[in-house]
Amino acid sequence: MGKPDEVKLLGIWASPFTRRVEMALKLKGIPYGYLEEDLENKSSLLLALNPIHKKIPVLVHNGKTIIESHVILEYIDETWKHNPILPQDPFHRSMARVFARLVDEQIINVGFISLAKTEKGRESLVEKTRELIKYLEKELAGNDYFGGKTVGFLDLVAGSVIPFCLERAWEGMGVEVITEEMFPEYNKWVKKLNEVEIVVACIPPREKHILHMNKMGEKIRSA
Ligand SMILES: N[C@@H](CCC(=O)N[C@@H](CS)C(=O)NCC(=O)O)C(=O)O
Numbered sequence: 001m002g003k004p005d006e007v008k009l010l011g012i013w014a015s016p017f018t019r020r021v022e023m024a025l026k027l028k029g030i031p032y033g034y035l036e037e038d039l040e041n042k043s044s045l046l047l048a049l050n051p052i053h054k055k056i057p058v059l060v061h062n063g064k065t066i067i068e069s070h071v072i073l074e075y076i077d078e079t080w081k082h083n084p085i086l087p088q089d090p091f092h093r094s095m096a097r098v099f100a101r102l103v104d105e106q107i108i109n110v111g112f113i114s115l116a117k118t119e120k121g122r123e124s125l126v127e128k129t130r131e132l133i134k135y136l137e138k139e140l141a142g143n144d145y146f147g148g149k150t151v152g153f154l155d156l157v158a159g160s161v162i163p164f165c166l167e168r169a170w171e172g173m174g175v176e177v178i179t180e181e182m183f184p185e186y187n188k189w190v191k192k193l194n195e196v197e198i199v200v201a202c203i204p205p206r207e208k209h210i211l212h213m214n215k216m217g218e219k220i221r222s223a
Pocket of ligand 1: 055
């Protein structure tokens with residue numbers, strides 16, 4: 001038997017990018033050490049490991065550094081092949097990557113800008129967010145998860161960002177964006193996600209998180 005794997009994750013508790021990596025490690029049952037970073041005062045370890053972006057999450061596996069959460073999820077999936085995260089079929093795999101980019105490059109941006117706006121300016125961004133979420137609603141139709149019967153890549157990416165980050169920010173502001181009537185499939189999916197042990201184990205504590213997102217919104221608005 002070879003030496004046991006040494007896995008370390010640098011992250012922050014409220015970061016959806018960190019949360020999804022923890023979910024993936026738990027899904028695979030990989031033991032890991034977790035180092036909480038302080039983004040106001042980044043550690044020399046973080047700066048040394050990720051000099052390009054100076055961002056979390058960073059995964060260190062047997063001395064090798066992997067950055068960028070989508071890349072980390074793929075690395076984890078390719079390194080430990082049991083309980084696959086990405087779809088096995090190349091077409092489905094490519095679609096999961098496309099929708100994951102939609103979440104991280106568009107939905108998260110529009111969602112976060114909406115925190116910066118006053119009530120009136122927020123309306124059009126909320127509408128824009130809904131337009132984007134319609135693509136996910138269509139993708140979910142007839143499935144428990146984006147991954148089919150079990151959680152997969154897009155569930156981890158979208159789940160960490162939308163219900164367990166953006167929706168909490170909107171909730172703190174008293175804005176309802178993704179209603180049951182408008183998005184029944186999405187809301188069914190969130191209920192299912194709330195039953196998945198590895199997901200629940202990784203989402204930030206609700207009240208603390210809502211306060212954190214409120215503070216973040218105030219900071220963005222007063223900038
Ligand atoms: N594309 C990156 C985004 C990671 C990211 O934005 N991390 C934020 C925290 S949520 C960060 O480290 N920010 C520090 C900074 O921008 O200086 C990923 O998917 O890992």
